[in-house]
Amino acid sequence: MHNSIAYENDPSRRWHWNFTVTLGANAKQSISRPLMHSTIITFLFTVMLITTLSQTTIAQNKDGSSSNLVHPGIISRVSQHGLNLLADYLRNRVQRFMRFSAFQYNFSVGVPNNNVEIGIRSLDTAFFDSGSFNSKIAVIVPSKELIWSGSDFRASINSLVQLRPLDKRDSPTPLFSAHVPLKLERVRVELVLGPSVNQDGHLRTDVRQCRIVSGELLYDNLIREAGNFTSLVPLIHQITLARLSEMFCPVFVAELGPVISNRLLNTPLSTALFDHYFLNYGLTNAILYQPSLGSENRTTAERGDGSGNGSGIVLFHRGNVFGILRQGKTRINDFRLPILPQPMVPSNSKSAAKRMVVFQLSNYTLSSLFFWMDQYRKFDYEISKTTVKDKEIAAYLKTECGPKDICAGTLFPALAQNFPNGLVSIKSRTLTYPTILIERNRINVQVESRIDAFANYSDHNRRFLTATMRAKLQLQNTTFVNYVFSAELSIDTFDITNVVSLVDGIDAGSIEFLVNALNELIIADDMRHKLKEGVRLPVLLDFEQFGPGDVHLEDGSLVLSADLCFDELCKRTPANELGKQSRENGGNTMSNVDMDANYYDSV
Numbered sequence: 001m002h003n004s005i006a007y008e009n010d011p012s013r014r015w016h017w018n019f020t021v022t023l024g025a026n027a028k029q030s031i032s033r034p035l036m037h038s039t040i041i042t043f044l045f046t047v048m049l050i051t052t053l054s055q056t057t058i059a060q061n062k063d064g065s066s067s068n069l070v071h072p073g074i075i076s077r078v079s080q081h082g083l084n085l086l087a088d089y090l091r092n093r094v095q096r097f098m099r100f101s102a103f104q105y106n107f108s109v110g111v112p113n114n115n116v117e118i119g120i121r122s123l124d125t126a127f128f129d130s131g132s133f134n135s136k137i138a139v140i141v142p143s144k145e146l147i148w149s150g151s152d153f154r155a156s157i158n159s160l161v162q163l164r165p166l167d168k169r170d171s172p173t174p175l176f177s178a179h180v181p182l183k184l185e186r187v188r189v190e191l192v193l194g195p196s197v198n199q200d201g202h203l204r205t206d207v208r209q210c211r212i213v214s215g216e217l218l219y220d221n222l223i224r225e226a227g228n229f230t231s232l233v234p235l236i237h238q239i240t241l242a243r244l245s246e247m248f249c250p251v252f253v254a255e256l257g258p259v260i261s262n263r264l265l266n267t268p269l270s271t272a273l274f275d276h277y278f279l280n281y282g283l284t285n286a287i288l289y290q291p292s293l294g295s296e297n298r299t300t301a302e303r304g305d306g307s308g309n310g311s312g313i314v315l316f317h318r319g320n321v322f323g324i325l326r327q328g329k330t331r332i333n334d335f336r337l338p339i340l341p342q343p344m345v346p347s348n349s350k351s352a353a354k355r356m357v358v359f360q361l362s363n364y365t366l367s368s369l370f371f372w373m374d375q376y377r378k379f380d381y382e383i384s385k386t387t388v389k390d391k392e393i394a395a396y397l398k399t400e401c402g403p404k405d406i407c408a409g410t411l412f413p414a415l416a417q418n419f420p421n422g423l424v425s426i427k428s429r430t431l432t433y434p435t436i437l438i439e440r441n442r443i444n445v446q447v448e449s450r451i452d453a454f455a456n457y458s459d460h461n462r463r464f465l466t467a468t469m470r471a472k473l474q475l476q477n478t479t480f481v482n483y484v485f486s487a488e489l490s491i492d493t494f495d496i497t498n499v500v501s502l503v504d505g506i507d508a509g510s511i512e513f514l515v516n517a518l519n520e521l522i523i524a525d526d527m528r529h530k531l532k533e534g535v536r537l538p539v540l541l542d543f544e545q546f547g548p549g550d551v552h553l554e555d556g557s558l559v560l561s562a563d564l565c566f567d568e569l570c571k572r573t574p575a576n577e578l579g580k581q582s583r584e585n586g587g588n589t590m591s592n593v594d595m596d597a598n599y600y601d602s603v
Contacts, residue, residue: 071341072284073319073365074537078265079312082356082541082564083137086264087148089543089566090256091135094150097255098128103157105247109239110166111232116175118236119162122247126181129154137193139311141291145208146193146313148260150252153187153215161222161236163229178225182240187215189252195265195287195313203281203315203538205264207257210249217241265313267538273321274533277372279365280318280335281538288314310353314346317538319365321372337368338433347559349552355561357540361485362557363436369535370434370445378530379434379447383518384425384456393521397424399455414504419455419462426518427452428469440553445473445489451496451511467511468498473527480549480560486534489527491519544570 106121132152140147163176192209217240223233240247269281290312319341323334341364352358373379388394399415399422401407408424409416415424428449435446453465471494475487494515496508537560546565551558 070284071343071364072316073341073344073362073368074281074317075344075346075360076315076317076538076540077312077346077358078540079353079356079358080139080310081354083139083146083312085356085543085564085566085569086260086541087135087137089263090137090148090259091133091150092567093256093259094133094135094252095128095130097251098125098130098155101125102251102255103248104251105243107243107246108164109243111235112166114232115166116232117164117166118232118239119160119164119174120236120240120243121160121162122182123158123160123179125155126158127154127156139289139291139313141289144287144289146195146205146289148191148193148256149188149213150190151186151188153184153189155184155187156181156220157184158182159219161219163232176226176229178222180222180225181220183218183220185216185218187217188213189248191252191256191260193260193264197269197283201269203265203267203269203283205260205266207253207260210245210253212245212248217244263542265315265540266542267540271536271538273369273535274373276376277321277323277369278333279369279535279537280320280322282318283316284318285316288316290314315540319362319368321365321368323372323375337371339364339367339371342556344557347552347554347557349554349559349561351550352552352559352561355550356563357561359480359485359537359560360557361535361560363438366438366443366558367434367436370436373530374430374433377429379449380427380429381523381526382425382427383522384427385423388522390521398422399424412503412505412510415455415464415506418503419464422455422457422462425454425456425461426514427454431468434473438553438556438558440555443475443478443487443553443558444492445475447471447473451515464502465506465511466498466500467496467508469494469496469511469515475531478551478558480551480562482545483537483539484534485537485551485558485560487531489530490524491527546570 101122101124103125104122106119108117108119110117129152132154134151135148136151137146137148159180159182161176161178161180162174164174190211190213191207192211193205194208195203195205198204217237219233219236219240222236223230226233267281269283270278271281273279290310320335320337325332325334341362344360344362347358347360383397385394385397388397395401395405396407398407399409399419401409428451431448431450437444437446447470449469449471451465451467451469452463454461454463472492473489474492476490478485478487480486494512496511496515499506499508499511501507541564543564543566546563546569549560549562551560553559
C-alpha cells in the first residue's frame with residue numbers, strides 16, 4: 001500500500017553515545033558522444049512534440065474536459081485545528097499499538113575485524129510512557145508538505161542480544177547471549193505526508209517518508225552482562241542506532257499510514273448530486289500550504305507550535321456541476337456551461353478561520369447546479385388534472401361547476417362562457433437558466449418563465465393565455481451537516497408581464513392572484529424540497545461533526561465551516577477546548593475502516 005517510503009535517521013541530530021549516522025550516495029556518471037545533425041533535429045522535434053502534448057494534457061481535466069475554468073468554483077481548507085484533531089487521534093493509535101508489543105525486529109550484522117556476528121531480536125514491550133508522548137502535524141511551507149511528528153517517545157523493549165562466531169563452523173552455540181531492555185528516551189519520529197491525486201482519480205494522502213530525527217538509546221545492563229565482550233558494547237549501540245529507522249519506521253507506517261490515508265484528504269474528485277448530475281471536485285491549482293504566524297522557513301515539525309494561527313492547507317476545486325450524455329452505450333461527461341468562474345480568493349472570515357474545515361462556494365458553483373436543474377426541467381411546472389393528486393384542488397380546474405361550488409369558471413365567468421365544460425391546465429417553462437447572486441444577507445435566484453394556460457377537452461386543447469413571469473427565489477433555512485449543504489427554496493416576489501389573453505377579465509392582476517394561490521397550494525411545497533438531498537462536498541477530514549455547522553454569506557460566495565470530533569470528545573463542549581480535552585483523553589475506540597487499505601475506493 002505504501003510504495004517507495006524512505007526510512008532514514010536524521011544525520012543532523014546527536015544521539016546518546018555521541019554516535020551519528022552519515023548516509024552516502026553513489027554518484028552515477030553518464031557517457032556522452034557527439035550527436036549527428038539529423039539526430040539533433042529529431043531530438044528537438046521530439047522535445048517540442050512532448051512539450052505540446054504536456055501543455056495540452058495540463059489543460060485538460062482528468063476526465064478529458066477542456067480547461068476553460070481558470071478560476072476555482074470552490075475553495076476548501078483544513079485548518080491547523082483540524083490537523084491537531086487528527087494528531088490527537090494518531091496519538092491514541094500509538095498508545096493502542098504500543099500495548100500489544102508492535103515492534104518486532106530481528107537482524108544480524110557481521111563484524112569481520114572481530115570475527116563475530118552481532119544478532120539483535122525484540123521480545124516484548126516492557127514499558128511505554130503514554131503520558132509524555134506528544135503528537136503533532138505541522139504545515140511545512142518551503143517543502144510543501146505535512147509532517148506528523150511523535151515526540152518524547154519513551155519506551156523499554158526487551159531484546160535478545162547475541163554474539164556468534166562469524167564462521168558457524170567454529171562454534172554452533174552463541175559466544176554471548178543476554179536478555180536486556182533497549183531503553184529509548186526522547187525519541188522523535190516523523191512521517192512526511194504527501195496529499196496528491198492518485199491514478200484512480202482520488203485525492204489521497206500517503207506516507208512518503210519515515211525518519212527518526214532525534215533521541216537517546218541504551219541497552220540497560222548490557223555492559224554488566226557482556227563479560228569478556230565489554231569492548232563490543234559501543235559497537236552494539238552503534239549498530240542499533242544505524243538500524244533504528246528500519247526497526248521502528250515500518251510499524252509507524254503500517255499502523256498510522258492507513259489511518260492518515262483514510263482520514264485526511266481522502267475523497268473522489270466528483271460526486272453525484274440528486275438524480276442526473278455531478279459536482280466536480282477536480283483541482284485547478286496545487287495545494288496551498290499556509291504557515292502559522294511567524295512560522296516562515298520552518299524546516300522540521302519540532303518548530304510547529306500547533307496553535308493554529310492561520311495555518312492549514314487550502315485546496316482549489318473546479319466546483320462545476322456537470323451532466324452525463326448517453327450516445328448509444330457510451331456515456332460522455334457534459335461540461336458545457338454558459339457561464340465562467342470569476343476570480344476568487346480564500347475568505348478572511350475570522351469565525352470560519354477558527355473552524356476545522358471550511359468550504360467557500362461561489363456564485364459559479366450554485367449557478368452551474370441550477371443550470372443543470374433547469375436542463376432537467378426542475379423549474380418547469382404543469383398544473384392539470386393529471387398532475388394534481390389532490391382531488392379538491394383538481395376540482396378547482398373546471399371551467400364550469402355547480403352554483404355552490406368554486407372553480408376557475410366561477411372566478412372568471414368569461415372563461416366558462418368561452419370554454420364550457422373544459423378543464424384548465426397551466427404550464428410554465430423557463431425561458432433561460434436561473435441566475436444566482438450571493439449577497440451578504442441573502443441568496444437570490446432569478447427565474448424567468450413563460451406561462452401558458454389551456455382549456456382541455458377530450459379531443460383538443462385550446463390556449464387562452466400566455467404571459468411572462470419573473471420570479472425571485474430565495475435560499476432559506478441553510479444548514480451544513482456532515483459535509484452536506486442543504487437549503488429550502490421559496491418564492492420571494494414575482495411579477496407578470498406580456499399578458500396575451502383571449503378571456504375578458506383575465507389580466508396581469510388575475511394571473512398574479514392565480515399564481516399566489518397555486519404557490520400556496522402546490523408550488524411552495526415542491527420548491528421547498530428541491531434541494532432536500534443537499535450538495536455533498538468532499539470529505540477533507542473524516543470525523544464526526546461536532547455541533548452545528550456555520551453558514552456565512554459574503555458577496556459572491558457562501559462560506560460553510562464546521563468542527564469535528566471523535567470518541568469522548570463528541571460529548572464535550574465547548575469547541576475551543578477540543579484540543580486540550582483530546583490530549584487529556586486516552587480514548588481507545590478505533591474504527592475498523594482505519595486499517596482498510598481500500599476504504600477510500602468506497603467513499
